[in-house]
Structure formats: structure tokens, C-alpha cells
Amino acid sequence: MLTSRTTSRVVLLCWSILFLVPVMLFSKGQFQKQWVQPISMNDQTDGSLLNVGNWGYWVKNNGLSAHDPYTDGGGGYYPKGKVPIIYTEGLLWGAILKDKATGIALTDTPRVGGIYYHAGTQPGWINADGTPADVNDARVRIYRIRSDWRNLSEADLRAECAYLYHVEPVAVTETMLQAVREQYKEDWRDWPVDLGAPYVDVNGNGMYDPVLDSLGCPDATQGDYPGIRDADQVIWLVANDLNETATFNLSGSLPIGLEARITYWTYKGPYNPLINVIFKRVELINKSGFVLDSMYVSFFSDPDIGDYNNDLVGCDSVRSTAFAYNGTDTDKEFQEYGLKPAAIEYDLLQGPMIKTGNAQDTAIFDFKYQIGYKNLKMTSFSPEEIVTLGNPPMGDLKTTFSAYNMMRGFRPLIDFKHPIMRVFYSGPRAGQPTKFPLSGNPLTDPYAQLGDIDGQGGNLPPGERRMFLNSGPFTMQPGERQEVVVAIIGGLGKDRLNSLQQVWETDMVVKRLYKHLLADLPKPPATPVVRATPLDNQIVLNWGVDSLRIKEIEETSHGGYEFEGYTVYQLPSPDAQLTDDGVKRLATFDRVDGVKDIFAYFYSPKYRRTIYAPVQYGTDSGIKRHFTVSWDSVNNRPLYSGSTYYFAVTAYNYNKDYERYPSMESAPQIVAVTVQGPKPGERYEAKPDEELEVRQEGTADVKCQVVVADPSETTGHQYEVFFTQVTDPRSPDYGQYVWNLKDVTENKVVLNNQKIFTPRDSSEIARFPAIYVDGLDIKVYNTHKQGIKAIVEVANGNGPLPKDQWDDEGAPYHGNNVWHSLSASTDPNRFYISAGGGDGELARIERSIANAKGHDFELRFTPAGGIFAWWYDNVDTAATVPFAIWDVGIGTYDDHSDDVRCLTGGYSGGETVGVFDFACTDAALGFPATDWIYARVPLDSKGSYQAFYNDVTSGAWTYEWWRHSREVLSRIVICDFGGARTLPEAGTVIRFITYKAPSDSLKYYFTAPGRVENDLTLAKKDVEKINVFPNPYYAGAEWSPNGPVRGVTFTHLPQHAIIRIFALNGLQVRKFEKRDDSQFLRWDLHNAQGKPVASGLYIVHIDMPELKKTKKLKLMVIMGE
Template identity: 30%
Template sequence: MNFSPNKLNGSLIVLILLSTLMYAEGGGKKLNKTADPGTWPHTYMNVNNISTLIYADGQADINLLGNSGFVYPKGSGKAAVYESGFLWAGKINGEVRANGSSYISGLKPGKILPGGTPGDPSKARMYRVRRDYKTADLSSEISDNEGTQSEIRDRYDKDWKEWPAIDGAPYEDVDHDGQYNPSVDIPGEPGADETIWFVANDLDQTTSRNFIGSNPIGIEMQCTVYAFRNPGSLKNMIFKKYKIINKSTTPIDSMYTMTWGDMDIGNASDDFAGCDTLLNLGYIYNSISKDNYYAETPPAVGFALMQGPAVKSSAMDTAYLNNRKIPGMKNLPMTSIGYIFKNSTEFEGDISLGDNYSDGTLRLYNYMQGKTMNGRYYPVPAELGGGETRFPLSGDPVAKTGYLDGMLEDAADRRIGVNSGPFTMAPGDTQEVVFAEIAAGADPGVNYLQAVTLLKNYAGFAREFFKESRSGVRILSSPALTAGEYDKEIVLNWGSDQASVSKIESFDFLTHKFQGYNVYQLPYAGAKITEGKRIAVFDIIDSVKIIYGEVINRETGAVERLAQQFGKDSGIQRYLRITEDAYTKLPLINGKKYYFAVTAYTFSPSLDPANVETAPSYVEAAPHSNDPGVLYSASIGDTLSVSHVSGKSDGEVLPLVVEPELLTGDEYMVEFDTLNGKTLWKVTNTTKNKVLLSNQTALAEKEGYPIADGILFKVIGPDSGMKRDLPYLYNGKSGMGWVIRAGERLFVQNLSLGLNLEGFGGAIGAGKTWLGSSAGYDRMKNILIKFAAADTNGNVSSNDPDVSYAYRYLMGSDLAPAKNEFAEFIINKAPGFAFQDFKKNFPFAAYDIEDVYNPRRLAVGYLENNAAEGLVNGLYWPPVSVKDNISVNSPREWFFIFDTDYSETPEAALSGDIHSGNMPVLIHATVNRRYSKAWTGDDEMILLVNHLFSPDDKFTFKSIAPVFDGQSAKADVDRINVFPNPYYGVNSQELNRYERFVTFSHLPQKATIRIFNLAGQLVRTIHKESQGQFATWDLLNENNFQAASGIYLVHIDMPELGKTKILKLAVIQEQIIPERY
């Protein structure tokens, strides 16, 4: 049979119609029900793992042909819900009235106008908005036959701009002005990825009575349906918020609401139902392990009540209504289950549709109160003790305990209703009911009972999520991913969008906080994350590494706690250089397309799931050599030269080239400030006079540094306190944090480093490090110590200019003298490290030498210890070499240098407890003397400290932009190539059997490619005017027919370079046979 793309013959039409009808009957979709989706406006909710229809008259989950329409998982072609709806009933002057929607609807679209008349339903409209519609992948919408990509995007744009906030539709008031502004505010349920909103009413007498026989009430129903596309539990649920307003003039009492659903888990005839009173959940699941349509993996589906109607309560209670807290009220929970057997002969049956008051309205009212159609409460099986209940089927089908479906009725077609009430509504009152429609399972390895377990887990998460979301929903955003293409290298970058980074990394919701990033390589375009390879993880350094969660073991089918995230305490990084193919373990190939994705993930120490991973951000990239004539003056990983133009910080500014292609050639300045003791820094592009980065805090080696203009701005702050050095094992005259300026070294650390101070091998450090000090690390100074002459016992001459008045402190002064000779030196018997006296007998002078031309002499002090090994004698003279000078019973002869001018008169501020943390101690030393010999007075030592960043510090540098060189471009003509060559039936980069192409490389921006056969006939002309060096030929001729196999001559004209190039190309085509006729 001939195949013609332009003609569809009668046989094919019949075949398509037959296949459509077969599909309509499959998957448990029932043509024998009386449901009618009607002709009112409708739209899809399909942003996550569910695709379903919502109608303007309140019906939901039924498809346009009147069959099961809740497709789960999306794209599977299998449906788990036939139809669902929301209903209400109450008494007006003793008469029960009811309305809403089930298989048909008693509502018409539109609001109730002032005066109590209905709006024109023909003018009513459904609104749907999606937060990311401008850039979103719209494949789900296209798969649901919603139109072309541009048509769908245009509808999203129209609804965004015309969002009916004035009628009650929710939105994020970004500018907090109380009015919807489409250029600033975000329409839809705050935080949701997609929202549908519409309004309907029950005023039409005929429609109301034809539903279930009730007269109208005067209820306006505003419906908000919203969903999230995150890959975690949220992707498997849709939230529905129903706001009902009594716009009649009559009060309603004894009122109830029901969230109703006819779930058909694939084949409708083998279902069971259940409820969980703790989760406010009603659900339906498969009764046996295998379903005719879902096979071994039938899902479970249910309704979980998030927020019930608000009723008066004690003063201690609080209800939520219209996004406000209402004290003295509470939200009702699920108060009963409406459990409906189809065609039950004993005690249950469907609500009768049509003008049938007793079997319609009254039967529904019974169901809403947890009763059977005959007005009795549900019987409890005899084996469970008998009796009656409003919560039938509340047992655990997994553990096979309690009241279970199947005890009284065999498996069959089931419906379920989650009820809440009673409550009253005065004229003008509003009530709000919110529930989640949740699906679980339908995954390889998840059996029918494990689906119930997952459903309950999802319901629990939904409740916690909804509870916290009342104070503002926060959803972890996907990273903003780009890719740079270089010679045999690809650079993934998700750090340049500072707003995106800030939003992701500040995430804190439901005890979930941002934890890290995952980077994946994917095997082909469109592949799922589960098919990819995780090639890198960058996570916060906090000892949280492997994160476990409940997952399905695909071999055993059991629900297990397995590792889901694989952190390494690596620190945050927002870019990745890739030079190797994760699948082949070989270097990247120029011109070949590779596929990557990046996600962010959270961690919660208390919730299950303990982690949530974002939807992936995808990118494809093909490495290649420089475009013709383009020269990079810097390579990936280069550090640009920096000038420290002011200030004296010991920190570093290291501008690291991440993407040479993005370098601007501009000049930059990095400046610093402090806020509440925290160092902040900013980057200004001084060429453009534009602040590029502000309020940056990263100062440590493994912190996530920001990226902008192709540069990673790495700012490394120095360690606090003295400069670090290892314990020295030599007799040299310098270390990183000290220098012997004259004479010899008189101090040694040996056994004096137990406090782990930062300098001099652990024996000298900042006062703040261990002792405590009012002088912060930002006040540290380089210190010169000039030693005085002292005899072997530490006695000095008061006439020596390097002898200092010093503050003496004593540890254990409140204790009895450890030795009798200590008594005369214990003057102040206060506890702690108490001040004792102030005398001129200290053997060195200390100077602040920050200004080397004007040294400033500093106050000094020392500690003695009233202990058995102490040396309490009123002199600073630490033990020699190997003696312990640290432990509680040791001498603890320590010295201190203060950030206070030297004076020969004691200051009250230094005459207290040295360990109080209130004194400006710059230096704290626990050193020993190196020798037992006398000091000559000829020795000097400098202590070197780290200077932190301050507002005085400024660093500048200039980036180097790529340049275009015409001569190089002409020379690059010789590199022009086409691949694969020969083309032998297939190209490894082709995605399907109908996509055929070869690629030309090393082309300038403008080129004309003419392809001739050997007879000299022009087969195809390709005009290239795009950026980049690649162009493709789809192996079609000018008439869009497949080019013949053979040898082709390719003539490439490059007018801007004044050059041409001729290539030979061999093409051997595969014969394409249509898949269907």
C-alpha cells in the first residue's frame, strides 16, 4: 500500500476511530456510567506527574469523551479516577437542599451578581496560569492536545494579564500594594507552579433540580486548583480549594461538605476502599495484586482533607479562613466517610441523578453524615464486635488489621466521600474547604499494598506542607543552568543568576533547608534523571552526607529506607568543568552533543521525606574549538592579576576564569564592609559603573563563590588571630607568625601548647581565642617585644626602659595557699583569674608597630597559679623548656598584651578578672623559657598577626575579553569540515529514525553552503547567519524529499572573509519504511 503524507483514506479514518473507542473503554474507563462532562469551558492540570481535566461547572477528572480522565502517571495512558466533584448540603427552614457536582453538575459557570442574580454563564471563563510559562517546557500541554506551543503560551500570557484578582482569585502581592499588577505580582496560589481558578453558582432552578432533585440554595463557589512540579511527594498530588459563599438571604444550618470521587484503579471491577482518620484520608486501591490495565503496579488514589469548615470553639482554638487566623474557632476534621458500593443490595448504592429528591438529595445528605442510603450508620463486621460507625473501612489493609473492605462486600466498583460538618452559614458567610487529591504507586516494583503505604506517606507530607504553607508556601526552585562550549570541554554554570542562587540557598521551609546540588549526565535528549549518571555533588559542610528515604527496591518490590542523596561535605560549588564522557570514560569529542542536568536538594532532620530534590534544569552542549578568528586571552582556570590598591588585609581576591567567552574586558573593584561583626564584600564593574555583586559573605576556601561575567570571584579571608605555623623543631629565627629581630629566641612552646592557640606552634595567640576578650580579631596588631635584662630568677632593674609595669592576676586566689611562701602574694582572694597588683617588674615592653614610624607602647600583664606546681612570687618567669605550663596544676605563667596604651598608673578596666572576656586582650601566650640562663636585654621578637578585611581594603583587576582576528579567521577556513563523513545510514546524534543530518563545523557567522551532486545539479542551499560555527544539512533536497545516496560536492562561500571552501561528502541513505499505512 502506498503511503501519502497528504491524504488520509477512509480505512485509516475508521482505524483511528476504532482505536479511539478502544482506548476510551480501556484502563477501566466505563461507558456505562451516566457522567456527562458537558460543553462548558474546561482546562488541564498537568504541571506535575498527573494530567487531568477541570470543568467550569465543577466537574473534574473525566475526559472529553465521558471516560476516566485522571491520567497517572502522566503520559502513561492509564487513568485512576473516573470522575470527582465537590458537594454541599444543609437545611433551610428544615428543608434539606444540596448541590455541587458528581457525574453531572447542579451548577452553572459564573458568579452571583449583586442583587442575587446569576452572571451570564456563556461569558464565564476558566483561568489558568503557570509561573514559568515564558520559558517552560510545554510538552505536557501539547501531549494533551491543547494546541501549538505558541498558542498555549499566548493563553497563559492572556490569563496572567487578565487574572481576576478583583473577583477573589489568589495571587502573590509582590509589591504589597493590595492590588493585582500583572507586571509585578504573580497570579495563582502563592508558591504553586500552576493554578486554575473559576467561579460557579447553583442558582439555576432547572440545572439544580436535574442534578439530584434539590431546589437552589444561593451558593457561589470559587474553586482554586493548584499543583507543584517538584520531583518529590508534591508531584503526585493536586490541591483543590473550594470557597463557598452564602449569597442568599436565608441562613443554612446542619450543613456538610463532601469531597467525592469515583476512583477506578484501572479496571473498575476489582477495587477496595479505605480511610485513615488520623490523616483525614479516604482512598481506593486495587483489591488484588494485578490489574488488567496497570498490571503488577496498580496505584492507590485518595482525598486528604487539609482544611475543613470553620466553626465556633473555645477561646484557645484558632481556625483558618480566607488566609487569616480566626481566634475562638476551629477547622473541622474529616467527620465521616461516605462509602458507596455500586449496586449494593444490602445497604448502599449510588446517588440517583435527576429530579429525584428522596434518592438524590436525601440520600446524599445521609452519606454526608456518615450514614448509609437508608439513614443507618455503617455496620461493623461481627468479627470486630459489631455495632455501627461513621468511619467504615478504617483498618490497615497492609497489616490486614481492623475494619477492612471485603469483610461485607466483594471487590467491585467503589466511590468514596470525605465529609466534614455540621456547620451553619448566615447570609453573606464564607466557608473554605481544602483537600489534596493524591495518587501513589504505578512505579516498577510497587505493588498494590505498597501503593497504599506510599499514599499515606504522601498524605502525611501533604498535611505538614499545607500547615506550614499557611504562613507562605516556599518551593525549592530549580537552578538556572547554562553551558559554555570549549575545545573538548564543557563548563556547566548555575551560579551566574544571583537571584536564583539566593532563592535556592536561603530555602528554609517545613524544617527543610537547602543542602546541596546534584549534577547528572544523561544518555540522550529527554532522558529522565533516573536514567542518568550522577557525576558530581556539591553540598554544605555540616557532616550531613548520605540522606536516606523511603524508596522502592525494584528487585524485591519492598518499600525500604535507602540512600537517596550522596553528599560528601565537599562545600558548595556552582560550576563544573567537564572533560570526560561519564558513559565512555573517554575525552569529550568536539561537535558531539552531550546532555546534562542540575538539581538542588534539601535536608530535614525531622520530616519524612528527609530530602526533596528539585525538578531538573536541563542543558545540551557540544564542545568545539574556538569559532573562526576568535582568540581567547585567558584559559579556563586562569587567575586574573589583581592589585591591592588600599588597606592592609592579608586576605586574597582571586578572580578565577570560568568561561573565557563571557569575559568583558572591563575593570572591576572589590570592596569590603562590616555589618554586625560580619564581613561583607561587593564587586563593582567600574567600567560600566555597575554593582555586579553585593552583600557577599563567602570567605572560606570551600564556600560557594559567586560567578558573574564569566569570572568566579574567589575572596579568601585570612585566618583570625596570629599567623599560623607548625610547632617548630629547629633553631631558626622566624616562623610564619613571628620573627626574631635582634638577639636570640628566648621562648619555646614545648609543653605549653595545650590550649591550641593559633601562633608560635600553638603557644601564642589572640586573646579572644581561648581567654576571651573585648578586642575582636579585627583589632589585632603586629607586636614588637623588646626584652629587658633579667637574672636567672627573673629579677629586673626598674631603671631598665624595657621593664614594664604589669597587671598581675592569680588563678585559685580564693583557695588556701598551695605553698606557705605563696601567702604574701595572695592579695585579692576573689575566685577566677583575679587581679592582684600592679608593679614595675615585668621583663619586656610591648609595642603596636602597625605604624612602624610611630610605635605605640601597650599595657601588659601576666598570670600566676596558686597550685602545687605554681611559681607564685610576684614575677613573670615561666618554667624552662620541657616543664608543663598548661595544666591546671602547672605554673600557668602566662603573659598578656592589651590593646590599651601603656601607663604607669593602673586602669580600673584592667583590674578585674582576666578571664571574664571583658578586657581588651590582644595577645595571650603560654610559652616556656627556652634556657635557664639570664636575659641580656639585647633580644627583640615580632609577633605577626593576620589582618582581616576592612572598609579600607580595595582590590582592582581587569578582565581580558575575546578578540576577533580576521587573519586567523581566514586561516581557520582550512579547518572547515563535515561529519559524519561518510554518512552511512545513521548519525549517532540523531534522536529518531526520521531525523537525519550531517554537521558542518568551523564556519564563520555568515556562510552560504551549496550542495551539488556529481552531475553538477544543485541539491540544496543553506544560508548560515547565526552565531556559532556549526550548520546542519537534513539530507533533504530543496523540495523536502530525501536526497539520494551518492557523492556530493559542497561549495562554501564566506563573503565577509573573501574565502571559499570545497568539500566532498559521501551519503548512503537508509530506506525509510512507514511504520503504518
């Protein structure tokens, strides 16, 4: 009896024949259904599911895939959990067998096998003796792994079980959860590398030598591990075609002797373009003993884009792709979910490899480039060619002939020796022969004005479609291995053609990545490890606790994606997804780099299609690794003590070169937190974000800031921050100072070699990430870059300047600021200091200030003066001037024992050489200015002032002193404001004060707040806090964000407490004995017999034996009707 689907195809077939269209269709119902029984909990090894990413995709252990075992219908779901868009799919192969020695064909006909609606394969490998593996062997099965199997949350596992067992999430049992978790562990542990399963060769030695953990499972952080590098989920199976019955039932052929190792893998991440992709690799090993000549492979797919009666297909011969999309703007199956129709594409990323011998050719094989070879592309495309594979029935040798013709790009007729070409049926080349029908572009040419478009011209209207992506010919020698790789790509847009565009956009990314062998793939950052600390009315979320994870997150890049920031969320339930409407974004902490809102294309559950919208909301806030929650943002009200809340912290990255997919976000680790104060007998001595007092010892323009991040982690210890210089010449920080942290109380160093941050401005200090240790956030930073802090006149002819001569800027340095500011009012001819040339800016003086190493300098005017050499005028001229410059050490102004006289000289400014006068003009303010003064400090005795003096007054300069000194100050000019054109009077001292770098003598000290634990006296006092809520209890009263109350909760209980509840008549209603660390105990308002209690007043007696204390409470219960 014909089914409704069969009838539709017969009508369509008659129509096709009538109009001589070479597109003939027969019912899926004519073929034997492969899966009709649901998978039991013990059968995960016979059939399994790819479910990481946006696909839900079923696989059977014989290689049949994308067919649902529960519905016997489409099993390639996109989006996952919604609509199937693939009814089934597989791989066919065909070849002529020849004797290896003679080269003579066994017969003049090919053999065809593979996986179609019927699997011509059976599970298992081919043994060395050419026999198939026993299908009952325990290793003959599907293997499925996840890279994150150790850390799967219950919510993720529950969602997976719901798909795998075809039940609602609430119906998932603990047995199901445990079965899936154990199967992941078993498959990871027993991954069959010896059978050909792929693995990641971390050490590159060509051998699988994993480092095993305590469970006997490979540790991916230590060595080799199962699967595909960076893949999040992998399915692997091996099958063979040595079952004559299976092969005959498929095509009427005898087996060839091929072993097929099939790997499927997927990726996760909410904004990762690869979540829309399934990668499928088929490795074929010729174990027949014969040469397989004129061999072809054909990826087959029966795409059903929702309703199978309105589909269209096409191909792109240049990109080696075949695609399917909806022929109408709406589809009834997608409409049920409020979705527009999806689209699908198969991209032949890696065709069979053939040898060319040309060194310019390269091929991909086993994720490596092979020189002198090339991969075949798609060599033909066959749409809808079911007729001769289904009528005459499968199992007839004529099926082999027609299939082999089809693989070669001809019409699927039974005369394979005289094949007939296909032709275009629409577009300007209609009627011309082709191996690539329907190769037009439906996006740019929907009405076939330029190319051949399905549904247009002489092609059939939208309806049932199938497609075959073919590649060949090639030859396989006995024992030779070939592999082909295809990407199966889904897309969902704002309409049917936009869905196809989404597919093509993703395909561009896929091709780019596969060209680079899927190495260094775009990946989300690792998931932050979050510690949650509940307080009285706050919650501290701290993800700085794991320094190794922080380093992994913030310093690791993937595919050009660099860490950008963290996002903090509150969720309405433990199984909520970040894209759910009820999820609230609480904060974003991102790098200070100008990258703020990040837009991307992604599937939106709200709009039910792919949209372009912000995915991250940065503010250049700076990186912070803890956050204090003080408000229930999900319910928009205060936090309730005793209530449980759910949070997640994610990390996200950024790559400006991927315009469509510029950012990816880590998987959330959802943490549940119950708001509560310190347990009885405990106290925290600090509050979150409280800044501690820090004591400085030594001189430096460096600041140490310590803030409480997590009060529950602080130790009460004393700490010391000290500084050391990097002495390793190979280090990029060679010669620089770094800071270290010592726990003085325990006499141990807890942090080593931390870099000192130099902010660009004061606003950047708050945005700079702190280092977390023992509940504290610590920042050590330079308050300024190296340079000159102040130029101050500290004395004149009358001696040190009195306070009434200090100005505001000079007062901190006991003098009068003279940088672009007038000298003391008591000076006989007032002056100021500027810089020669440019705009007279300070940077011109600071040109070589790094050589100062934090030392200060004084320009001293004396009767004796000193020698000045015009070394930058290229003439050996020197003269006496009434000043000298001294290196006075690091802030030791009153200690002259360390003073060193500098070499003075410079440049005439283009005026008279040999005469130090006011012939120049200040570029900043326009007043007369002196020659440009430079100062050099000696490095040794050959560079001393005396050596310099002797040389420049000798009449024959050797400049030996130049090589033994270094410049520290440059281009200083003294500017004449008073008009007398005289230099400052003798006794005047102008001090150049520099910013001070750290030194070995610099120290900072602070004491961390502590916490009180197990204090018996406090615990006894805390008995007074014991309470019960809600009280009174009203049935259905809503006091909690978790929903209506179904009981009452006792709070502030010690670890051990006995609670007895009595009715007013003295009868005991319920008794509890609490022995745990929680301070809460919940009563569900049922008596000891499990029946609801009546309304009324209840007396609660609470005994605390260890505290020798009791507490009595009254509780009013109103149960309602």
C-alpha cells in the same frame, strides 16, 4: 440493554439483598455520560487538566471532575499518564430552607444539590439580583494557571499538550503548543479576582493590586499575583445551582441558590511529597435569601483502582479521612504497566466552620485562624451508597431523601424522618450501630480482629466501591460564605497495602503543613540560570552568571529546607526527564556540612513503585558554580565537534526533620550546546580553570585567588581588589573588613561589601564558593584565623641572630622559633616559651589577641628592665624585672617611631608573690617556668606605661590605668631548659608575630585574559579550517550522539558564505547562502528539487565575499542501496 458492568452490579445487588448487607450497587452505565466529545483546541476553557505533579486530573467548567472527556471513563490518573484510579468525584450538599424573618421552614423536606455522576450545577456565578450569569459570557469558563508559565520549556509544554489533546508527544503541533502557552498567559492576565478567584496578597493590604509587566500580566516578583501562594498549578471555576433542570435531574429537588467557587491546586518537584496531592477547596455562598438549616456537605468519590471489580474502601474517623485500595495483590490494569496497585485517600483538612464563642477554639477559614470558631470534622462515612441515588432513577424526589439520610450518616433510605443507623459488619463490634463503618486499620488488622474491615466478615468481597465523606450539620445565613477543603492523596508502593501506607505517610505531611496554613511550604530551590560556552573539545557550564538568582537559590529557605548543593546532568535528548535511565549525573557540588548521600522515598520509574533510595550524592565538595565537560558521558566517548549535547544544572535543598522527604530538587532548565571552537576571527586567551597571577600590595594574611570560569566572558581588563571597614553599627559585620572589586580599565566598582572567608583548614579553601564576575571566579580569604603566627628569638646578648642560628620555623622571620622549641645554641642558658596553666597550649596566650589588631610585640631584655605588677594575685605588689614588652606596630620592626610600651604584670602561678622566679612548672614539657606574664596596651595617656608605673609604685594603687588599657598577651612563661634558672641575657629579643588582618592599605591587582573578536586577519587564516564531515559519507554511519547521520555538516564557516555543490560533470547540485552567526551549515544530501543525490564525488566551492577568500573541498558520498 444491560452492559457487562450493569450485569455485574445486578448480580452483586441481588447478593447484597439476599444477605441483608446494606451495601447496594448500580451501574455507572445507568447515568448520563457527561463528556462524550473530545476537547478541541478552542475549548480549554470548558474543560481542563491538572497535570503538575504525579496526578493527571480532568475538570469540567460545571465542577464535574476526575472524568476523562476522551474515554468517558476514569479521569483521575495516578500515576499521571498511567492508570485512572478515580472514575469521577464531586461534592453534594443538602439543607432545609427557612424564612430568615420567621424561622419557619419553606417545606418539611430538604433540598439536595451538587455534583455527582450528573452535575446539578451550571457554569457561572450568581448576580446581585439573584439571577445566574449567562453561560455564554466570555468570563464563564475554567481558568488555569502555572506559576512558571513564562519559563515553560518546550519539552514540558509538549508533554502537557500530549495529555490535554490526547495525542502522542510526536503528534503535538506548533498550533497546540501556542494555544496552551497563550491560554496560560491569558488566564494569568485575566484572573477573575472580582468573581472570587484566590490571589496572593503580597503587600497584605487586602486588595488585589498587582504590578503589571510589559504584557499586562501580574509580576509575581513585584506584587500581588493570581492563585495560591507557592502552588505550581491552579484551576479555578465558579458554578451555581440555579438551573432547575440540572438540579431536578440530579436529585428531584428545586435549586437552593448556592454559588460554588472551586479551586484545585498542585505542586511539583521530583522529591516533594506534595506532588502526590491535589488540594480542592469549595467555597459555598448562600445567595438564596433563605436560612439554610441542618446543612450537610458530602465529598463523593467513585474510586476505581485500576480494575473496578476488586476494590476496597475504609475510613478513619479520628483523621477525618476516607480511602480506597485494591482488594487483591495484583490488578490487570496496573499490570499492563508493570505496577502494583495504587491507593487513594480523601482527607477533610477543613470542614465547615461553626461558631462556639469559646476563645480556646480556633478554626481555619480563608487561610487564616478564626478565634471562637471550630471546623467540623468528618461526621460520618458512607461507603457504596449508590442504590437510592440510581434506583429509582435520578430526578426523583426520593433521591433527595435517601441522599440527605446518607449525608447524616444513616442508611440511604427514603424515610428521612425516621432514619435507620448503620452497623459494623465485621470485627468485635459487628452488629453495633455506627456512623463510621469500615473504620478499621487494614495495615495492622487486615482480618478484622480489632475493627471493621472492608472485605471481611459480613462485608462484601472486593468489588465496585463508592464512598462519601460527610460533614455537618451547620447553618448558613443569607449571604454567608462557607468553605471546605479536601486533600486527594495518591500513593504507589511495593504492594497494595504498602501503597496505602505511602498515602498515610504523605497525609501526615499534608496535615502538618495545612495546620500551618500552607505557609512557608517545602519547596525546591529556584532553577539555576545556566550559560553554556562551547569550545574546541570542551563545554563550559556556568550558572554563576545571575547573581540575583544565586542569592535566591542559596539564601532562601522554604519550610525549613535550606540550600544544600548543585547537581550537573547530561541528558540524551532535549525532552528527557531526570529520572530516565539514559541521564547521567556528572557532578555534585554541595556545602561542607557533613550531609552527603541523602535518602528519600520517591516514585521510581525503573522499579515502578515508591522506593527508599539516595536522591542526592553529596561529597562535601564545597559549592562551585561552573563545570567543564570534556567527555560525552551518555555515549561514553569523546565530544564531537558539530554535535549537539544536552545538559541541566539543578539546585537541591535539605531538611533533616523530614525523614521521608528530606530533599527537593529544582526543575531542570535543559540547555543544548553544539561543540565548536571559536568562530572564525575569534580567539579566547584563557582556558577554563586557569589560575591568574595576582599581585599583592600591603601586608596581611589574606589571599586573593582568581580562576577563569568562562573564557568567553573575560574582558582583558585590569582589576583591583580593595578593602573597607563596615562602619554601620547596626550591621552584624560592624568593624569588620570586607572586600570590593574595581574594574580599573573602566574605572567602576563592580562588587561591593563581599565577606572575607576564613577556612577552618586548607582543604576548605577549595570547597569555599567563589564570587563570579566577568567570566572569573574570585575568592578572598584569610589564610589563618586571628592569633599568633610565630614566637621567635631574633636577638640575644650578641646582637641579631645570625642565619646559622635560625631554625626552619623561625627562618621566615629572621630568627629562631622558641615556642616549645629551644632558643639559640649560643645562649648561655637555653630556654623556650610556653603558656601557664592548662596544657601549656598557645590558645592560652592568645586569649585576648583580637585586641592586638594585627600588631606585633617584642619581649625585650635590658639592663634597665621594667616594672611588673602581680595584678591577678589580688595583692598590690610590684617589682622590677629585667624585661619590657613593646607594641612594635604592624610589621614595622625597624621603625621604632610607632613603638608603644606595654603594661606588664600578671600572676605568680600560685607561688611567691613579689618575686619573679622559676617556681612554677611548665604544663607542656615539665621544665621550670616563670611567673605568668601578661601585657596590656594603653588606650590613652591615662593607660600609658608611665601612668601605670607611677600608680603601682605609689603604695596606694588606684587602677585607673586598668580602665584605660586592654590586654593583648596572656600567660606567657619563660621555661628554663639549661637548669641555671636564669632569665635570658640582656639584649635578647623575643618577637610575637601575629596574623595580619586586612586594612585600608591592602590591595590586590590582576589582569583578566581577553578575547579577540571580528579580527579580519584571523578570519582569513581560519578559512583553512573550513571542512565537511563526515567525509566520506556512508549511509547510516554513526558519528554523532544524536543518532545516525542524515547529511553532512560544513564547519568553521564565517557569518556570510556562499556554498555551491557540483557533480563531477560540472552540474550544480545545490546552492546555499549562509547569513547567520553559526559556523555550521548542514546539507541533507538532497538536490535543489528535493531528491536524494546519487553516490559519487562532489566538488564544493565556498565563497566568502567579505573576506575576499574562496575554499574548495572534495566530498565523497556513498548513499547505499
